[in-house]
Amino acid sequence: MTKPILVTSAAGGNQGRTGRHVSEMLLERGARVRAFVRQIDERSDRLKSLGAEIVVGDFLDARSVEQATRDVSAIYFAYPVQDGLADATAAMAFAARKHGVSRLVNLVMYQSSIDAPTPRMRQNYLSEQVFEWSSVGPLHLRATVFYENVARLVGAGMPAHGAIRLPLGNENTILPLISAEDVARIAVGLLTGPERAAGTAYPVIGSVISVKEIVGAFARVLNKDIHYEEITDEQWRSEVLARGWNAHAVEHLSSLWKSLRAASLSAEAARFAVTDTIEKIGGAKPKTFEQFVREQQSQLTAEPAAARGPGREARS
Incomplete structure (x- = not known):
């Protein structure tokens, strides 16, 4: 019998739910899945009913x-945007090395380097180094901002203000985005496909659109009069902290907004481009942002205004 693939964050939280998507896609392919979850609830029960x-x-x-890593063939490692990445990386690297794992797909952020613009991105880079030192066959999936997170951020302002309220500069600011589903498809391709050189990084962007285009997509799909309202970094930080978002995520996003504003004021934004990795490894063309909004329309209109932010995601 083939060994299972260990999928972390398998139940799915509030930051894209790639672990859940990866689990379900693997199960659809007939692969064995060991789902690493924080607790037993309706989400884990669903995965169990699917065969995990x-x-x-x-x-x-x-x-x-x-x-959890005993007798697994490969690992999908996705740690949420909160404190603890260094400890989680060390624990997984130790376990994977101990049990002879030779393929680990490590989900990190698009800009992963020692001088990346946000503290979380810099931590991601160190996480990559630890997995490489451990000789566990890491493949680094570097994903840009998830559609899901943009939708959650947008939803925070629309009901109360009829506006998308973010500190993104003017409406011409360019955002590189991607669907969590597309990220999961690539992860599944890396977990089950041919052997690849350890340490290879796969930066992925699914679409490159302006704030104006994001506003237009929501307005068309939801059939509402929606506009963009630029707010300051301090306003945004104050609002999301008041909703209970964790300080780690807020610090990361605050730095990210500054970086994206700066990129749009220079030639740097021109470097953003949709990557062919999604189709070549994931096996499907990237989902557009408007496609995503249409698929999520009922949730976007039914859910209370961003009652939960990144601070509420479970650790597994």
Whole structure:
């Protein structure tokens, strides 16, 4: 019998839910999935009903991570945007090396380097180095901003103000985005496809659109009069912290907004381009932002205004 693939963050949180997508896609292909979850609930029950083996654990508990990696063929590692990445990386690297894992797909952010513009991106780069030192066959999937997170951020202002309220400069600011589903398709391709050189990085962008185009997509799909309202970094930070978002995520996003504003004022934004990795490895053309909004229309209109931010995502 073939060994299972370990999928972390399998239940799905509020930051794209790539672990859930990866689990479901693997199961559809007939692969064995060991779903690493924080707790048993309706989300884990659904995965179990689809055929996944459920393992309850915590990224920051090295013992549970070590137990989860026993006898697996590959690992999908996706740690949410919150504190603890260094400890979680060390625990997973230790466990994967101990059990002879030779393929690990590591989800990080598009700009991953020692001088990247946000603290989380710089942490991601160090995480990559740890996995490479551990000789566990890491492949780094560097994804840009998820559609899902843009939708959540947009939803925070629309009901109360009829506006998309973000500190993104003017409406011509360019954003590189991607669907979490497309990220998951690439991850599945890397987990199940031919052997690839360890340490290879795959930067992926699904669409490159302006704030104006984002506003237009929401207005068309929701049939509402929606406009963009630029706010300051301080206003945005104050509002999301008041909603309970964790400080780690807020610091990352605050730095990201500054970076995207700066890129749009220079030639840097011209470097953003849709990558062919989605189609070549993921096997499908990238989803457009408007496609995503149409698919999520009922949720976007039914859910309360961004009641939960990145701070509410589970650790596994």
